[in-house]
Amino acid sequence: MYDLIVAPFLGDSYVLRPGSAKGMQIPAHRYLELQQAVTDGGEVPSWLCGPVQRQWSLDLTGSRAESTLLVRDPSPYGHGRASYELNLGCNYACKQCYLGLKEFAGLDWSDREKVLHVLRDAGVVWLQITGGEPTIDRHFAAAYSLAYELGMMIEVLTNGSRLHNPLLLDLFASRRPYRLTLSIYGATEETYDGLTQRRGSWKNFTRGLNAAHEAGLPIELTVIVTDDNVHEVEAMHALGERYGAVTREYSQMSPTIYGGAESLSSQATAYLRERKPFTGCDAGHTSLHVDPHGLASVCKVSRDHPISLVTEGVAGLSRLGDIADRALGRQGGCAGCTLSKSCSTCMPLAALYRKAGAPLNRYCQHTETEGRR
Secondary structure, eight states: OOSEEEEEETTEEEEEOTTOSOEEEEOHHHHHHHHHHHHHTOBOOHHHHHHHHHHHOOOOTTOBHHHHEEEOOOOSSOOOEEEEESOSOOSOOOTTOTTOSOOOOOOOHHHHHHHHHHHHHTTOOEEEEESSSGGGSTTHHHHHHHHHHTTOEEEEEEOSTTTTOHHHHHHHHHSOOSEEEEEEOOSSHHHHHHHHTOTTHHHHHHHHHHHHHHTTOOEEEEEEOOTTTGGGHHHHHHHHHHTTOEEEEEOOOOOOTTOOSTTGGGOOGGGOOOOOOOOOOOBTTTEEEEOTTSEEESSSSOOSSOEEHHHHGGGGGGGHHHHHHHHTSOOGGGTTOTTGGGOOSOHHHHHHHHHTTOOGGGTOSSOHHHHHO
8 A cells, every 4th residue: 555645736746645634746857756766666766755754754765666656647637626425315314404305326336436437537636525424325435445545635524423433443544534524513412413303413423523533533523503503603613622623614504406495494594604705616627526326517516417427437527617617607697797796606506596595695795686786
């Protein structure tokens, strides 16, 4: 198993360490030198050993490059990041979930292998594995292991309910993710179980959090703020501090991916935040999303005109940039807005809000009169 990944990423080259969010940028000629060292069966160059020792306390002096470095090939497609939904199924029934119908469905293993190889060939270095709840998927361990072996830096989005499982802990210990991001839905059993609508979910979450912490895994917590748990926001952040975990907040409830409004009722209205103007993003150009059926789309929100990675392979992604550009164009009720340059919501998300019949203040910071003139 390799110790370092050497990868082209968005026109630059980096040396990365699995399990660490840190990296080192290197010049193009150094990337070629490392590539040649692996091909020739030489040692890790001395110019790399010192920085690696300082960055990760890893001594590579005298190590063979071919057994220490995984050198990723450049990709003409340039998609450096991707999110991959293994399954939409979940062991929770959270009121605010944007997935709507949480159905257990997806590809067989041979097609999932194809998808992961396509993502590798597309240039994906940073991979977010998500769901539903990904750790309950029957192919989670195999998909995670293959992504790791293909030289991807992995983040797992999870509710944490299964992190106490010894098999999962062994998997993450031997093939470390650079981040485990756990959603937290409350700071007490009553609130947490109430929001997830599953008895025992708080106990499973805290058991998983404790196990991951004791195993020294890199943990971050996302505090999900809803009308049910808004009174425990400070306590949820305090829980993160006790574990030394970075905590972030997510408080803007979105419609479901089908444009359903059922998730919007969980919005804590006091936590509606004014967002910065949307000035564009890299979605569809240097990043992409893949659903459980191997359908690639611009992002988790913009899922129109998907591309089948199983049938079209990596070549199909050459169309994704044009799909993204069309999706971001002003349309529907937003087409004639004279204030679009200061709009804080991307067009695909605004379209979902409109489809869900959401109040204008959920996705538009302008009054209805101003926003439509």
